Amino acid sequence: MIDKRVASTAAAVAGLADGSTVLVGGFGAAGVPVELVHAVLEQGARDLTIVTNNAGSGEGDVAALIRERRVRKIICSYPRSAGSVWFEQFWAAGEIELELVPQGTLSERMRAAGAGLGGFFTPTGADSLLAGDKEVRVIGGRRHVFEQPLPGDVALVKAFRADRWGNLVYRAAARNFGPTMATAAALTVVQVREFVELGALDPECVVTPGVFVDRVVEVGV
Amino acid sequence: MIDKRVASTAAAVAGLADGSTVLVGGFGAAGVPVELVHAVLEQGARDLTIVTNNAGSGEGDVAALIRERRVRKIICSYPRSAGSVWFEQFWAAGEIELELVPQGTLSERMRAAGAGLGGFFTPTGADSLLAGDKEVRVIGGRRHVFEQPLPGDVALVKAFRADRWGNLVYRAAARNFGPTMATAAALTVVQVREFVELGALDPECVVTPGVFVDRVVEVGV
Amino acid sequence: MTAARLSPVEVANRVARDIPDGSYVNLGIGLPTLVGDVVSAEKEIVFHSENGILGMGPAPAPGLEDPELINAGKQPVTLVPGGAFFHHTDSFTIMRGGHIDVTVLGAFQVSEDGDLANWATDDARMPPAVGGAMDLAVGAKRVLVLMTHTTVDGRPKILRRCTYPLTAARVVHRVYTDLAVLDVGPSGLVVRDVVAGLPRAELQRLTGAPLTFADDVATLSPAGP
Amino acid sequence: MTAARLSPVEVANRVARDIPDGSYVNLGIGLPTLVGDVVSAEKEIVFHSENGILGMGPAPAPGLEDPELINAGKQPVTLVPGGAFFHHTDSFTIMRGGHIDVTVLGAFQVSEDGDLANWATDDARMPPAVGGAMDLAVGAKRVLVLMTHTTVDGRPKILRRCTYPLTAARVVHRVYTDLAVLDVGPSGLVVRDVVAGLPRAELQRLTGAPLTFADDVATLSPAGP
Numbered sequence: 001m002i003d004k005r006v007a008s009t010a011a012a013v014a015g016l017a018d019g020s021t022v023l024v025g026g027f028g029a030a031g032v033p034v035e036l037v038h039a040v041l042e043q044g045a046r047d048l049t050i051v052t053n054n055a056g057s058g059e060g061d062v063a064a065l066i067r068e069r070r071v072r073k074i075i076c077s078y079p080r081s082a083g084s085v086w087f088e089q090f091w092a093a094g095e096i097e098l099e100l101v102p103q104g105t106l107s108e109r110m111r112a113a114g115a116g117l118g119g120f121f122t123p124t125g126a127d128s129l130l131a132g133d134k135e136v137r138v139i140g141g142r143r144h145v146f147e148q149p150l151p152g153d154v155a156l157v158k159a160f161r162a163d164r165w166g167n168l169v170y171r172a173a174a175r176n177f178g179p180t181m182a183t184a185a186a187l188t189v190v191q192v193r194e195f196v197e198l199g200a201l202d203p204e205c206v207v208t209p210g211v212f213v214d215r216v217v218e219v220g221v
Numbered sequence: 222m223i224d225k226r227v228a229s230t231a232a233a234v235a236g237l238a239d240g241s242t243v244l245v246g247g248f249g250a251a252g253v254p255v256e257l258v259h260a261v262l263e264q265g266a267r268d269l270t271i272v273t274n275n276a277g278s279g280e281g282d283v284a285a286l287i288r289e290r291r292v293r294k295i296i297c298s299y300p301r302s303a304g305s306v307w308f309e310q311f312w313a314a315g316e317i318e319l320e321l322v323p324q325g326t327l328s329e330r331m332r333a334a335g336a337g338l339g340g341f342f343t344p345t346g347a348d349s350l351l352a353g354d355k356e357v358r359v360i361g362g363r364r365h366v367f368e369q370p371l372p373g374d375v376a377l378v379k380a381f382r383a384d385r386w387g388n389l390v391y392r393a394a395a396r397n398f399g400p401t402m403a404t405a406a407a408l409t410v411v412q413v414r415e416f417v418e419l420g421a422l423d424p425e426c427v428v429t430p431g432v433f434v435d436r437v438v439e440v441g442v
Numbered sequence: 443m444t445a446a447r448l449s450p451v452e453v454a455n456r457v458a459r460d461i462p463d464g465s466y467v468n469l470g471i472g473l474p475t476l477v478g479d480v481v482s483a484e485k486e487i488v489f490h491s492e493n494g495i496l497g498m499g500p501a502p503a504p505g506l507e508d509p510e511l512i513n514a515g516k517q518p519v520t521l522v523p524g525g526a527f528f529h530h531t532d533s534f535t536i537m538r539g540g541h542i543d544v545t546v547l548g549a550f551q552v553s554e555d556g557d558l559a560n561w562a563t564d565d566a567r568m569p570p571a572v573g574g575a576m577d578l579a580v581g582a583k584r585v586l587v588l589m590t591h592t593t594v595d596g597r598p599k600i601l602r603r604c605t606y607p608l609t610a611a612r613v614v615h616r617v618y619t620d621l622a623v624l625d626v627g628p629s630g631l632v633v634r635d636v637v638a639g640l641p642r643a644e645l646q647r648l649t650g651a652p653l654t655f656a657d658d659v660a661t662l663s664p665a666g667p
Numbered sequence: 668m669t670a671a672r673l674s675p676v677e678v679a680n681r682v683a684r685d686i687p688d689g690s691y692v693n694l695g696i697g698l699p700t701l702v703g704d705v706v707s708a709e710k711e712i713v714f715h716s717e718n719g720i721l722g723m724g725p726a727p728a729p730g731l732e733d734p735e736l737i738n739a740g741k742q743p744v745t746l747v748p749g750g751a752f753f754h755h756t757d758s759f760t761i762m763r764g765g766h767i768d769v770t771v772l773g774a775f776q777v778s779e780d781g782d783l784a785n786w787a788t789d790d791a792r793m794p795p796a797v798g799g800a801m802d803l804a805v806g807a808k809r810v811l812v813l814m815t816h817t818t819v820d821g822r823p824k825i826l827r828r829c830t831y832p833l834t835a836a837r838v839v840h841r842v843y844t845d846l847a848v849l850d851v852g853p854s855g856l857v858v859r860d861v862v863a864g865l866p867r868a869e870l871q872r873l874t875g876a877p878l879t880f881a882d883d884v885a886t887l888s889p890a891g892p
Binding site for chain 2: 112115121122204
Binding site: 001002111113114115116117163164165167183198199201203204206209210211212 | 746765805
């Protein structure tokens with residue numbers, strides 16, 4: 001019997017260890033697993049590395065984890081959104097580490113981790129400062145930079161509907177990083193608006209098959 | 222106005238040049254674009270490199286192209302299916318070239334081409350003869366082999382339904398290589414069972430967005 | 443000076459004229475989004491948004507915003523019939539893989555070789571941020587830049603070499619400014635359009651790289667040439 | 668010889684006992700597919716097929732075959748409630764990325780280090796063919812081999828070193844044959860089960876690598892130990 005449903009967001013994030021790398025879905029406010037992030041805040045894990053596109057906004061979600069000094073490092077593409085005040089303050093004070101990754105490379109590095117690949121060459125950023133001291137190789141006459149897989153200990157994902165096997169569908173542009181992050185973590189934790197019966201999701205339309213999912217919690221939003 | 226629908230399989234494959242690399246979908250008999258392959262037979266292009274999982278079966282599809290000496294080389298994972306008699310005969314006679322690629326690597330190499338990547342390291346085959354003289358690198362304590370992108374000049378894909386923008390949905394296990402091949406070719410040609418109105422496909426369930434598709438023909442199967 | 447600079451909408455109009463019917467287009471955040479507002483309704487253009495949308499439509503009517511249907515600038519948008527959603531990795535396959543016909547990007551600087559600098563300045567007080575700019579710059583079939591010709595204090599933004607950190611090298615095809623339209627050619631910048639009333643010498647003075655002029659330079663005016 | 672070799676179904680039964688409830692499982696083509704037929708109905712096992720299926724069910728009733736719903740061996744199958752379809756690249760993400768809990772593969776040879784040879788022999792008359800064997804071998808969390816203990820002419824298939832071309836090195840966890848169950852341990856092969864009536868010396872004689880025996884070796888019999 002497979003039943004990945006858990007009763008609470010606390011149960012969903014139980015066991016998160018200090019020092020973990022946590023992949024957090026969302027682009028802007030769409031697809032951010034706010035309830036799960038807040039459960040991490042309650043749960044208490046610290047010294048976290050957070051992988052996410054933005055650096056949180058206002059006082060909620062990842063911004064709250066930063067404010068409470070629970071984040072050692074953030075790996076993201078765009079930490080300078082309106083409202084990323086806690087990140088900006090800690091960054092200016094040298095109290096949080098930033099690894100800036102082009103957005104497509106961020107997603108692709110997580111995909112490589114999820115797909116069991118050892119890394120890839122991409123032209124993105126190869127002519128930029130972000131290539132840093134990474135290996136550069138000319139392929140097909142064009143400079144490429146070698147990028148490494150980026151796995152997570154835990155992924156926190158927001159989806160729309162799930163069944164007890166953890167099959168997921170998403171909504172509109174809230175899909176964003178969720179399907180990739182779900183493949184890339186040792187433990188994938190998902191919040192959904194609603195549970196549905198096994199067999200209720202169209203097998204042609206399942207976006208994340210349950211094989212990638214460990215725990216699902218219904219949060220109603 | 223975007224209208225990628227064409228009236229015949231002949232129009233769908235028009236312009237295919239001698240010496241082209243042609244990606245042909247399908248796994249076993251499921252998802253093989255038989256009508257498009259037969260249109261290529263009629264069209265006359267020769268000296269082709271065919272990228273496909275199997276090497277054709279019986280007297281139809283890719284087997285017919287081989288029989289008619291139109292295929293210089295085949296890149297595939299499993300050319301030894303029941304009924305691959307024409308391939309086996311030409312291979313034994315040294316009249317067709319074979320590049321054998323592990324199935325996941327075959328798909329991933331086409332994905333890399335479609336995704337604009339310069340290649341990737343995979344553990345698959347790294348300890349095998351198929352690593353040949355490819356670059357080998359130990360990553361995370363494990364041997365990986367470097368694999369290059371595999372683009373096509375043309376992709377021939379079978380899908381289930383399409384609209385005039387070329388958005389596609391597939392059926393069951395006939396999906397197989399189609400979505401990846403559609404991304405990896407300069408010209409992507411698709412046969413579908415039926416056309417539907419623009420807007421009739423659920424935007425959450427489109428598998429191949431029309432951006433990857435150039436021509437679509439309705440064949441009724 | 444007798445020449446009136448074009449307004450941003452007027453530059454956007456000029457860009458929109460160059461986008462062929464049937465194109466797949468990604469508009470960078472900021473000024474480039476104006477292009478979507480002014481493109482001819484007679485053309486069928488499919489707009490892509492990096493966060494997983496093809497067939498992005500205009501902003502919804504007030505009250506009909508969907509917080510899960512936003513564009514790359516995090517503003518509410520709509521989906522047109524024929525649109526589709528997909529995940530980020532697939533979205534960047536579209537961008538990096540050469541499937542976008544045209545991207546219109548803002549820029550801090552462009553070099554005569556088509557180098558693009560649009561992600562970072564030399565101001566170290568703000569944390570760096572890059573988003574999808576580098577993927578678009580390397581991946582789109584045609585990279586158009588829409589920007590003012592000079593900085594707010596009058597310095598050229600078109601240069602022999604960019605002084606700001608590069609987004610990507612040798613990627614820009616054409617630059618649209620409030621003064622001119624310039625192609626990045628194999629032997630440098632070629633002026634295609636100049637705003638009405640602006641002497642060529644003055645355009646050259648406001649540009650940090652040598653210009654050549656096409657045989658048929660058109661006149662840019664608010665109504666279009 | 669007093670020992671009766673197990674039948675393929677009996678070996679499949681033994682394998683099935685070791686697959687935990689709730690596992691995601693990929694069965695190689697050939698003998699391993701028998702495992703799917705005999706696994707306990709009390710366990711909920713999700714079967715994966717490399718051609719894009721999770722939740723693969725048994726063969727359909729005659730007349731209900733769907734030519735687009737086939738397994739890796741190209742035989743008609745069904746989909747159970749909760750199943751899903753996906754494309755090949757995603758399917759191999761599942762396989763290579765470590766998401767399959769257990770794979771059961773056939774083999775020509777297995778070495779004492781867990782090297783697997785199951786894709787090519789030394790017969791150069793047939794074209795080589797590999798399919799998804801290498802991806803499964805490197806990617807599954809647990810690689811089980813189901814094979815006869817010896818070749819048809821009685822030679823060992825379990826060896827110090829494989830003589831056939833490798834599929835992958837050091838990947839096999841456990842081998843199930845018609846004579847024994849053996850773990851690939853850090854210092855060689857450890858026998859877990861032996862078929863009823865087979866002396867240890869005889870098992871060793873039929874095996875091309877040194878064996879050690881677990882403290883609690885079980886007896887394999889058609890009814891199971």
